[in-house]
Amino acid sequence: MAKVAKNLILHGASGKIGDQIVIRQRGGKVILSQAPGEREGEPSEAQKTQRAKFQQAIIYGKTQMTDAEAKAGYEAKASGMRTAFNVAVADFLHAPDVDEIDVSGYKGAVGDPIRVRVTDDFKVVQVQLTISNADGTLVEQGNAVQQANEVDWVYTATAINENTTGDRIVVKASDKPGNIVAEEQTL
Numbered sequence: 001m002a003k004v005a006k007n008l009i010l011h012g013a014s015g016k017i018g019d020q021i022v023i024r025q026r027g028g029k030v031i032l033s034q035a036p037g038e039r040e041g042e043p044s045e046a047q048k049t050q051r052a053k054f055q056q057a058i059i060y061g062k063t064q065m066t067d068a069e070a071k072a073g074y075e076a077k078a079s080g081m082r083t084a085f086n087v088a089v090a091d092f093l094h095a096p097d098v099d100e101i102d103v104s105g106y107k108g109a110v111g112d113p114i115r116v117r118v119t120d121d122f123k124v125v126q127v128q129l130t131i132s133n134a135d136g137t138l139v140e141q142g143n144a145v146q147q148a149n150e151v152d153w154v155y156t157a158t159a160i161n162e163n164t165t166g167d168r169i170v171v172k173a174s175d176k177p178g179n180i181v182a183e184e185q186t187l
Contacts, residue, residue, distance in 0.1 A: 026081050057092035060177055064088040070176075077122060091122040095179035098171050099151075103187060106169075108161035116144055116153045118173045127153040127173045134166030 013023050016035055024031045043051070064070040065085055074084035074091070100117040118124045130141040139161045144153035153173075161167065167187040174180045 061088040096120040098183035
């Protein structure tokens, strides 16, 4: 891939030249790259699924660019050759990651904290916890509160849990496009 700056011949040009070169404009620069070759054979089911997901991501990105507040948020994360639209598409394609579930402060008393570290390529919007006894009965559930560092979320217990041995804690985290990831930990 070649990058060209201030070229009078290619200024404003874009598209495909023959079957060899593709010209794109990005961030005030002209980008030349090799044209993609023809694909042979039918796409696999995994390829069809990925194409459909990418198509949904493109629609999501276009929709976000029509909302001034959403666009401003994505523009804040854009840098260099990466546009707000690119950030929105990537956000749609990547679910959050639950990096850590810290239950060291949870002993089954009201007010005990459970800290969860969740990261995302753009923004985590909600973290929900469910605590169930070993036999599957629900102890409690609710939303965690995001902390000032923006990666830690703290859930504060609201119910007494007399026996925590074998209890299951399920964490569900979601991001702006609605991707949800679930992780669980057994006490």
